[in-house]
Amino acid sequence: xxxxxQRLTGGVATPEGIGVAMVGLPHSNAMGMRxxxxxxGEAVLMLPYSKDLVGDVATGVLGGGAITALLDTCCxxxxxxxxxxxxxxxxxxxxxxxxxxxxTPGKDVYAHAECYRVTRSIAFVRALAWTETRDxxxxxxxxxxxxxxxxxxxxxxxx
Amino acid sequence: MTETGAHSDLLDGLSSSIPYIRFLGxxxxxxxxxxxALMPYKPDLIGNPLLPALHGGATGAFLEITAVTQLVSDTAxxxxxxxxxxxxxxxxxxxxxxIDITFDYLRSGKALDTYARALVQRRGRRVAxxxxxxxxxxxxxxxxxxxxxxxxxxxx
Numbered sequence: 001x002x003x004x005x006q007r008l009t010g011g012v013a014t015p016e017g018i019g020v021a022m023v024g025l026p027h028s029n030a031m032g033m034r035x036x037x038x039x040x041g042e043a044v045l046m047l048p049y050s051k052d053l054v055g056d057v058a059t060g061v062l063g064g065g066a067i068t069a070l071l072d073t074c075c076x077x078x079x080x081x082x083x084x085x086x087x088x089x090x091x092x093x094x095x096x097x098x099x100x101x102x103x104t105p106g107k108d109v110y111a112h113a114e115c116y117r118v119t120r121s122i123a124f125v126r127a128l129a130w131t132e133t134r135d136x137x138x139x140x141x142x143x144x145x146x147x148x149x150x151x152x153x154x155x156x157x158x159x
Numbered sequence: 160m161t162e163t164g165a166h167s168d169l170l171d172g173l174s175s176s177i178p179y180i181r182f183l184g185x186x187x188x189x190x191x192x193x194x195x196a197l198m199p200y201k202p203d204l205i206g207n208p209l210l211p212a213l214h215g216g217a218t219g220a221f222l223e224i225t226a227v228t229q230l231v232s233d234t235a236x237x238x239x240x241x242x243x244x245x246x247x248x249x250x251x252x253x254x255x256x257x258i259d260i261t262f263d264y265l266r267s268g269k270a271l272d273t274y275a276r277a278l279v280q281r282r283g284r285r286v287a288x289x290x291x292x293x294x295x296x297x298x299x300x301x302x303x304x305x306x307x308x309x310x311x312x313x314x315x
Contacts, residue, residue, distance in 0.1 A: 026206070027213075031216075057177060069216025091207075092264045097257075
């Protein structure tokens with residue numbers, strides 16, 4: 001836990017280190033989430049298919065909540081690794097999820113999130129989850145996070 | 160709970176037979192036609208170990224499952240009335256599927272038990288619109304709310 005604190009607030013955290021810490025949070029870890037990449041200020045996570053997370057026994061489809069948790073974690077990671085600011089802590093304000101189609105049973109779920117705007121207090125994020133191909137999304141998400149951050153030089157004062 | 164029978168078994172069956180509900184450790188209780196869902200605290204639900212606070216994903220999943228469970232319970236009550244007061248043995252209602260949900264996180268969830276109730280604002284033929292609230296120590300201090308649309312059985 002102190003390790004997490006150091007990684008997230010030590011000022012020397014690398015995007016990859018932050019990503020590793022985010023999938024290492026107790027609930028993310030219990031679900032089995034993994035970090036895929038944190039390049040270009042964007043985050044890609046993966047949730048391996050697991051029988052423990054099935055929400056519909058008849059079909060073997062993962063619970064919608066599991067996709068929610070993956071997207072929430074991915075959005076949070078994107079806020080931390082966004083290039084625009086040094087974020088020291090975040091909390092989800094709101095999260096909207098649209099479920100396009102069921103996650104294919106037996107397939108791992110990927111999520112990609114991009115933080116496209118950070119003000120002094122708020123970060124705006126959008127995300128996508130898919131199984132086989134990004135062209136066939138399982139779900140999309142749009143979220144706002146409240147953030148604590150180290151102010152940057154010459155920064156515009158808003159929000 | 161004083162009432163027993165197929166409907167109570169149905170709720171118990173949900174918490175024991177659906178892996179993801181078991182993973183979260185959820186328990187459901189019914190009073191009349193109202194379901195109260197309980198997410199007993201366990202360390203695996205934590206998202207921020209520093210505060211500590213529940214993972215927003217766990218809270219979100221809890222709200223979503225509470226809505227689905229209320230809808231399933233309502234379906235079962237309707238089917239029970241239609242069948243003349245008894246649910247047939249091995250009764251298994253079709254699970255509603257989320258279409259979209261918006262979560263509002265009002266306070267950080269503490270390392271405590273969490274409760275939730277869902278209010279079905281409109282149940283149409285194919286879609287139900289549901290509001291869900293979650294709280295911990297005090298009912299008046301909600302930690303999160305959600306509203307969403309769910310696709311009911313046959314429309315899929």
